[in-house]
Amino acid sequence: MEIKAQRRPFHELDVEVLCMVVFEAETPENTPLMAQLNERTNGVIGSLLASSELRGKPDEITYIHQPAHMRSRRILLVGGGKQEHWSPDGVRRAAGTAARYLKSRGVKSMGFFCRPEWAPEASARAAVEGVLLGLFDVGTYKTQEKDDRFLEDVVIATDEGSLDALERALHRGQILAKATNFARNLVNEPSSILTPTELASRAGEMASRFSLDIEILDEQQMRDLGMGALLAVARGSDEPAKLIILRYAPEEGQAGQRAPVAFVGKGITFDSGGISLKPSKGMEQMKYDMAGGAAVLGAMRAIGQLRPAIPVMGLVPAAENMPSGRAQKPGDVVRSLSGKTIEVINTDAEGRLILADALTYACRLGASQVVDLATLTGACVVALGSVYAAVMGNDESFLAEVIRAGEAAGERLWRLPLDEAYRDQLKSEIADLKNIGGRKAGAITAASFLSEFVQGVPWAHIDIAGTAWLEEKKPYLAAGPTGVGVRTLVHLAEQLAQTRSSPTGRG
Ligand code: BES
Numbered sequence: 001m002e003i004k005a006q007r008r009p010f011h012e013l014d015v016e017v018l019c020m021v022v023f024e025a026e027t028p029e030n031t032p033l034m035a036q037l038n039e040r041t042n043g044v045i046g047s048l049l050a051s052s053e054l055r056g057k058p059d060e061i062t063y064i065h066q067p068a069h070m071r072s073r074r075i076l077l078v079g080g081g082k083q084e085h086w087s088p089d090g091v092r093r094a095a096g097t098a099a100r101y102l103k104s105r106g107v108k109s110m111g112f113f114c115r116p117e118w119a120p121e122a123s124a125r126a127a128v129e130g131v132l133l134g135l136f137d138v139g140t141y142k143t144q145e146k147d148d149r150f151l152e153d154v155v156i157a158t159d160e161g162s163l164d165a166l167e168r169a170l171h172r173g174q175i176l177a178k179a180t181n182f183a184r185n186l187v188n189e190p191s192s193i194l195t196p197t198e199l200a201s202r203a204g205e206m207a208s209r210f211s212l213d214i215e216i217l218d219e220q221q222m223r224d225l226g227m228g229a230l231l232a233v234a235r236g237s238d239e240p241a242k243l244i245i246l247r248y249a250p251e252e253g254q255a256g257q258r259a260p261v262a263f264v265g266k267g268i269t270f271d272s273g274g275i276s277l278k279p280s281k282g283m284e285q286m287k288y289d290m291a292g293g294a295a296v297l298g299a300m301r302a303i304g305q306l307r308p309a310i311p312v313m314g315l316v317p318a319a320e321n322m323p324s325g326r327a328q329k330p331g332d333v334v335r336s337l338s339g340k341t342i343e344v345i346n347t348d349a350e351g352r353l354i355l356a357d358a359l360t361y362a363c364r365l366g367a368s369q370v371v372d373l374a375t376l377t378g379a380c381v382v383a384l385g386s387v388y389a390a391v392m393g394n395d396e397s398f399l400a401e402v403i404r405a406g407e408a409a410g411e412r413l414w415r416l417p418l419d420e421a422y423r424d425q426l427k428s429e430i431a432d433l434k435n436i437g438g439r440k441a442g443a444i445t446a447a448s449f450l451s452e453f454v455q456g457v458p459w460a461h462i463d464i465a466g467t468a469w470l471e472e473k474k475p476y477l478a479a480g481p482t483g484v485g486v487r488t489l490v491h492l493a494e495q496l497a498q499t500r501s502s503p504t505g506r507g
């Protein structure tokens with residue numbers, strides 16, 4: 001598929017189908033663009049509106065054939081909802097809805113018109129992201145009904161701003177969307193294929209393709225270092241654990257000497273619960289328990305291409321959580337890399353164990369700021385559902401940066417209170433802390449546990465248990481892995497590169 005930028009009025013776009021957003025309550029009388037469209041369709045828009053067939057509701061689709069005075073053969077109007085709720089995320093959604101609809105009809109060429117009142121760069125970027133994210137398909141292993149229809153040409157157009165800026169926006173949007181789809185592909189893989197070893201090898205291929213350094217620690221190396229918490233989780237599995245470490249460094253003189261920001265992602269390739277076995281209903285979903293790790297790999301991929309002026313490390317502790325005669329058991333006490341001892345009350349709270357050692361290691365490697373992403377708790381799903389990811393941390397201004405990055409990316413983050421008082425729930429009689437904090441505030445006690453392993457460094461934790469997997473498809477997105485977190489991390493790296501290089505930045 002080829003994606004091109006064009007700067008010209010909508011009626012001059014030479015595409016099979018031209019897509020445009022219509023908001024609620026728009027009419028040819030109150031909106032100049034609708035008036036033009038009405039004229040160029042010989043009044044079809046007006047009559048669609050009069051019959052309320054066209055209402056501009058979110059994701060609503062109206063297909064118009066052979067518009068009289070336009071170069072495109074058809075028009076696809078996509079509802080944008082209420083204009084006052086509009087954001088670049090709305091463009092992403094509308095473009096995704098359009099692309100999925102047209103692909104399913106076998107259309108080969110589409111144009112998407114960014115309306116003149118929208119911020120040109122942000123909306124063009126969101127439009128490309130919407131198209132590429134919308135077209136992602138999870139049917140990798142289908143042999144019978146494989147969908148062979150695909151869009152060949154996509155034009156993103158506007159008649160405002162410079163063509164240069166538009167092209168830059170498309171370039172960035174493609175990098176971000178492809179990185180997100182890369183993560184979605186990893187998450188989609190069954191755990192029989194995507195073992196920790198396979199995840200490490202895919203990270204290796206990606207690293208060499210996008211000029212990143214990679215180091216993969218095996219179990220012996222982790223044992224020598226003292227990563228007792230991570231290794232305890234892997235003990236029940238025949239698949240050996242890996243710790244994937246990726247490094248991006250900007251060019252010399254480009255702030256390369258500064259300490260890196262570290263992204264750490266939970267990489268449990270399958271979470272059976274271990275000896276604290278999960279119920280079988282829905283257990284198949286637990287192949288997505290490495291979505292945080294996949295997001296970190298996706299973000300590093302994009303960072304390797306965008307090359308921001310800040311060094312970045314990506315760490316993915318990867319393991320499979322299985323029951324067996326060798327598995328860790330409730331009541332065991334493990335010694336983490338930090339030296340702190342942990343009483344394992346529930347082997348299903350394994351994510352925090354592998355993250356504990358990875359976070360400690362990120363700090364040892366000299367990280368100046370740390371963000372971790374993890375499908376960490378069912379409690380987070382209960383609290384925020386599949387709309388917002390939870391974010392918590394130990395530093396006000398860093399948290400504000402992370403939330404701002406989420407906004408720029410169109411990924412919703414909601415802060416939960418990581419109050420000292422929750423730490424009491426993790427008190428153990430026998431060890432420094434235990435790995436679960438009871439039924440109350442499960443997403444917070446999990447974060448409180450993690451906070452023990454990142455002292456002295458600004459840190460944010462994002463729980464993506466509810467947002468990493470979409471249970472039912474949307475008009476703009478397939479069901480399955482969402483790739484959440486990739487874009488937030490990339491935007492964050494770019495923001496940090498800016499604040500650090502500016503004279504007022506905290507450096
Ligand atoms: N991977 C799960 C969390 C999860 C649940 C992710 C649902 C996605 C959807 C995690 O390892 C887990 O099992 N957490 C337990 C913690 C509990 C034992 C304290 C949970 O949330 O039930």
Ligand code: ZN
Nearest residue numbers: 271348349350
């Ligand atoms: Zn678990």
Ligand code: ZN
Nearest residue numbers: 268271289351
């Ligand atoms: Zn888990």
